[in-house]
Amino acid sequence: MAREKKQRRANGRRSPLAAAALIGIGLLMTGGLYAGASAAVASTDETSSASAHANVEDGEKLFQANCATCHGLNLEGTETGPSLFGVGALAVEFQVSTGRMPMQMQGPQADQKPVQFTDTQIQSMAQYVQSVAPGPDFPSERVLDGEGDVSRGAELFRINCAMCHNVAAAGGALTEGKFAPDIQDTSALHMYAAMVTGPQNMPVFSDMNLTEEDKRDIISALVYQQEAQAPGGFTLGSLGPVSEGLFIWIFGIGGLIAAAVWITAKSN
Structure with missing residues (x-):
């Protein structure tokens, strides 16, 4: 009988105190991990905020050294450059990262040229302008993913x-x-920036003209066209009958004249 009772105790459930201890240990571990993660996130947010503030300060210095001559120290514009009030970060990124700004000289429009700044410097100037004169900002990744309706986008582009x-x-x-x-x-970002900010002679396409979904479809169609191979062989600049006619005029008729001269020379 005594052996049977011992076996029952040995094979029975654990003591309630052991279960309570395990629950307590689990709660302590969970609370510790949560507190550590919260502190890490808070530290990251503080670092990011300080970094963003530093970028704005760097952007102000870069702007004053490279852009203020034409656009004014306070973005108010001058006789040689327009005001930047309301242009926002997106316009700055587009103009500077394509080399259009700073301009080398006044002309009908700013053309692309080698970029003079690093990506970090460009982002710093964009953040500075956005902080002083808010305007169009960067879109969501979905707008630029190239996964929109290509057929509809091609029609909207035409x-x-x-x-x-x-x-x-x-x-x-x-x-x-x-x-x-x-x-x-x-790039998809610069396509979107051009539609939203209207650089040079391009009109601004607000959401009243083209919705975000419309812009996504147009970008998708253009990205598809960039990646697709030309089914007809050489594109000749994709200028249609102008380049094709010039090609035929030079090489086609030129070849016929050369053949006629050769036949005449052989007969003589």
């Missing part, structure tokens, strides 16, 4: 953009020495 940029996005001439640039290699 209706709203092709008259200047060419149906193949190869660019085209405008009046008074101005031109619509080639956007066959333009």
Whole structure:
């Protein structure tokens, strides 16, 4: 009987005190991990805030050294450069990261040239302008993902953009020495920035004209066109009958003339 009772105790449940101890240890570990994670997140937020503040200060110094001559110390503009009130971070990133700004000289429009600043410096100037004169800011990643409706985007591009940029996005001439640039290699961010900020002679497409979804579809169509191979072989600049006719005139007729001269020389 005594052995049977011992076996029952040995094979029975654990003491209630052991379960309470395990629960307490679990709560202590969970609380400690939560407190540590909260402190780490708070520290990261403080570091990010300090870094952003430092970037704005750096951007102000860069702006005063490279942009204030034309745009004014307070972004108010001068006789040689427009005011930047309301342009926002997106316009600064577009103009500076494509080399259009700073301009080397006054002209019909600012053309692309080698970029003079690093990405960090460009972001610093963009944050500074955004802090002083808020305007259009960077879009969500979804707008730039290239996963929109390509067919619908191509139709919207033909209706709203092709008259200047060419149906193949190869660019085209405008009046008074101005031109619509080639956007066959333009990034998705810069496509969006151009639609929202309206650089040079391009109109601004607000959400009343083209919704965010419309812009996403247009960007998707252009990205698809950039990645797709030309089914007809050489694109010849994608300028249609102009370049194709010139090719035939030079090489086609030139080849016929050369053949005629050769036949005549052989007969003589």
